[in-house]
Amino acid sequence: MRKHIIKNQKYHWQQSSVRQKIFLFYKKFFSYKIKIALKIKNTLLRIRTCTVGIMSQMHTSPTLECSRAHSFFKKEMLFLALSFAMLMTMTGCQLGSTNGDSDDALIIFNYGDYIDRDTIDMFEEETGIEVKYEQYVTPEDMYTKYQSGGINYDLICTSDYMIEKMILEGEAQEIDTSDMNYLSNIDQKYFDFCQTFDAENQYAVPYFFGTVGILYNTEMVDEEVDSWSILWEEKYKNQIIMENSVRDAFIVPLKWMGYSINTTDQEELLAAQSLLMEQKSLLAAYLVDETRDAMISGDAALSVIYSGDATVAIEENENLAYVIPKEGTNIWFDCWMIPSSATYKEAAEQFIDFMNRPDIAMMNFEYVWYGTPNTAVYDELDEETQEDATIFPSDDIMDQCEVYQYLGEEMDSLYSRLWKELKAY
DSSP, rough: OOOOOOOOOOGGGGGGGHHHHHHHOOOHHHHHHHHHHHHHHHHHHHHHHHHHHHHTTTTTTTTHHHHHHHHHHHHHHHHHHHHHHHHHHHHHHHHHHHHHTTTTHHHHHHHTTOOHHHHHHHHHHHHOOOOOEEEESHHHHHHHHHTSSSOOOEEEEHHHHHHHHHHHTTTTEEOOTTTTSSGGGGHHHHHHOOOTTSTOOOOOOOEEEEEEEEEETTTTTOOOOOOOGGGGGGGGGTOOESSSSSSHHHHHHHTTOOTTTTTTOOOHHHHHHHHHHHHHHEEEEEEHHHHHHHTTTTTTTTEEEEEHHHHHHHOTTEEEEEOOTOOBBBBEEEEEEEEESSSSSHHHHHHHHHSHHHHHHHHHHHOOBBBOOOHHHHSSSSSHHHHHHTSSSOOHHHHHBBOOOOHHHHHHHHHHHHHHHHOOO
């Protein structure tokens, strides 16, 4: 029986003499911080003790005691101020040494917890290229920071519709694949899906993919789950969780009514909003990351969820099952892209190729458990994993799925307004 592997992000300090020196430096550094903190603590105790003594004598000689108090507090508070300043300065130096930019580093921007960090260490050791790795939460967060221009990112992993947006804005560079040894490991059918947002497959290389579907508890739901319509069943009131994401939430009513998830028809979107408003009284909550834990613990009967989270939940609770409704859903792709800000384009292309190497791609698959487009990895998986439709949906199911497209600023504003109205309803 396959078990889901959740690896800790570990840094092997002992493997490098340089890292050993850094470790010893920080060991001394933190010991000094502890000493300063103890001095501050002792000072505060002295202030407290003296305050009690002074206050007890105030009735006998108020003028003298006030003078003593002023002198004492002035001296001790000066010491406190200097101690805090030194402590904050040391902390600031620590943060600066961790997050400071390097002129020679390959700067990568990716979703949080979306790569096995050991693979980055391996890339650095094998190529001699230093990597500066940053993380973000949503594509919108990434785009905002990218547009600020503070950092020249060399490589970004992000979602389909955001890649399309950046292509249209001239913020993406064509990827030169001529020197890549492992690009052929990516199944062509996934490149075909990516043509929805990258028409000539010039700007994006698939990293992981997944779907949005329904996770349900077989002990709490006693009927077949094959349609989005079940999320409007009165008998499951307060046992339904929806995705707290505007486009992922709108998938549900749009597909149920037979509309495209990329519709720009205002009447269709208003009809979808109306259904979501009708549904709202039945919901336990709108959640994202917390959905998985709520389903594992049996706090809800049904939820809209991402396939990777569903995979983890099912392995924690055998009473859970995942289904893609017959009306279809979204299939999403997270891809590597090289932004126009890139300084080290060739190094970024080298990193993409490294990610497609079979052993590296397998490490990342076992870390995140989303669908991998890498055929070399898929071929090495056991039959149970290959046939797990939560991770690898069949071609028939995938044919019913749509990839998100960037709909433009006007539609972004409309979606935002409809979402705010729904939340306030």
